[in-house]
Amino acid sequence: MAEQAAFPSPHVDPFELTRAKFVLPPGIRYFDGNSLGPLSKAVQMQAYISTTHEWGDGLIRSWQGAQWNTLPQRVGDHIGRLVGAAPGQVVACDSTSVNLFKALTAAARLRPGRRLIVTDAASFPTDLYIAGEVARLTGLEVLNVPAGQIPDVLGEQVAVVLLCHVDYRTAEIYDLARTAHAAHEAGALLVVDLSHSAGALPCDLDANGVDFAVGCGYKYLNGGPGAPAFLYAAARHIRECESPLAGWFGHATPFDFTESYVPAPGIERFLCGTNQVLALSILLRALEVFGEVSIGAIRARSLELTGRFIAGTQERLLRHGFLISSPQEAARRGSHVSLRHPQGYAIMQELAQRGVIGDFRTPDFMRFGFAPLFNTLEEADELVDQIDRIMEERAWDKPQYAQRRDFT
């Protein structure tokens, strides 16, 4: 006991420790971890190890020697811990859009004879595009309704419900348990897109009864630009699932090179092409930044950050004509805050000039992500300050901000 007392740490903030694991460029305030999470020191090292040692020295032997062959499952189980999924239900692979195509098609195939995919009309658009193609190929139709009305339109014609857990513009959280219950009551299955929640708030996939989920590796999971995405299928469905992208890495015995396709018994059946080894190695290492911090602690920190920014906005920014489009009720708010303003695009550009980075979503959403692993309360205050100052100075009124260019 005496030895432990020699290193007392009653007041260590776990988020000071996680922040220290990132390589954040000096002079930058980064509120875009919900679009592209930052580089961590461990990842910087892993990029070197994966290329020089595993690939360069190990060559083809690293499929076994560096366990490249099990990367999708190992990354998947790690993500599973963050989204409330027991092991063996998540794989990391492909992009979110491609995984959504697999999940929606597999779900539709589990509900033959039904004719509808119901989704939120305000979903992230790629989800709507993919749902449209799945419907076209499987002979279904897509019914778009406002997210809040989804439980009311469910009936025996509905095969699949598709929902984004957190709205990419407003950060509104939709109730997974209630939606899953409503879907199941109607005999339908629920597919959820966790792109704006995984790593930032509890998803509790198993507990909420979600059937399938997909999500993004480069936002709150910090896996790097274009990182592999993930796919969850509830254990109760896996053995019945038929992925429409039945590639060799989803085969039970890919290296037997059999002419006919026999899916792997487990969640690996959702793999398709060769593992994206370098990107998966990096994503795996990025996930280590989460360490022992619980998703509950992350959620509490997230609400502290977004709450602080909203309070500052109410106090000092509403007079400049900003609207807070994110829920002010904590329980309904994800980990970003969106303000609306007619000059939103120009204001974001001027913020960037000052080293404050957020992003913009059409038509007038100024979006600020608060990533619990690295953003601080001081940064939230400084963000309010900077916006206030720009408005005071009318510094957004510059001709070069007239033409819009933006990225994810």
Place this chain on the structure above:
Amino acid sequence: MAEQAAFPSPHVDPFELTRAKFVLPPGIRYFDGNSLGPLSKAVQMQAYISTTHEWGDGLIRSWQGAQWNTLPQRVGDHIGRLVGAAPGQVVACDSTSVNLFKALTAAARLRPGRRLIVTDAASFPTDLYIAGEVARLTGLEVLNVPAGQIPDVLGEQVAVVLLCHVDYRTAEIYDLARTAHAAHEAGALLVVDLSHSAGALPCDLDANGVDFAVGCGYKYLNGGPGAPAFLYAAARHIRECESPLAGWFGHATPFDFTESYVPAPGIERFLCGTNQVLALSILLRALEVFGEVSIGAIRARSLELTGRFIAGTQERLLRHGFLISSPQEAARRGSHVSLRHPQGYAIMQELAQRGVIGDFRTPDFMRFGFAPLFNTLEEADELVDQIDRIMEERAWDKPQYAQRRDFT
């Protein structure tokens, strides 16, 4: 002129220069560049630049600043030069299997009312699996015949012909011009898998009249384990193509976030999810190793290498019971050579113990890739020596070689 004469280099072998660009581990003889190409020095540096500078320092700004947004097209055009495609017809993205799914479905949609996909029964298996799923989703059937018989079975019921340019086991080259001509005569379209030819021999996609092609980034293109693959669509088709994986990066204006999908006018319409930035940056740099070496020179070198190994095999290895399963006629032979032997698996393991790496394909194919950019004639001779010695010593006869484990 005098200055030029001061640096005479009449006898510089361009392949000595390309070999020097790779990081080859000492003591290893690598005949598996057809499974996983080796690391190059430029890539080693790029991995650092992409992570530390572009991602770490640039963060979200690098989508414009480091041109992450055009990586699929830039890599695609670079690959286009190697496979005989004019600019604007190739994008690099996703895996070969996923790209094949897109290409086959898009091709089938261009030939409505026809009911067959014809393919080679001995295709690389994932191609057969994907063709099966495309058929299932589009209401077609797959007809598998030996590659040589494909032209004979074509008729007005055939929508699409799918062919691997080079057989992954035997290295037999199939005639693209003849197959394209036969397909077009029947009113069908030709989709080709270039995984075992791109970067090693001329594909001449435009000149041969190929309609669609896909191929692999991690074999002869040396893009690293699980590198992005590529997709080619002939310019004459692009504006009519409908990809079944209609994700936001294939949209004409992804950042307008429109509810309905409007495909990009060009080849970008075959993109789906967010660009795999880190992996694409690495692949782009890997392609620079090709430098100014023409694909014709690469082909000549490839035949020199495989020819040398075949000659050595004939002279010294046939007496040990090996069969040469690759075509001995140069014009019909790709860039690897397969030998068959009942003890093939054990022999490959013993070769690996001695630092000589090739691979094995069921049931008894010992496969040796000869990558023109780095393999040497001396290595081809040494390979013959080593196999001869192992057979003389019966060194394959070890209990640990009984259980098979192998990778791509």
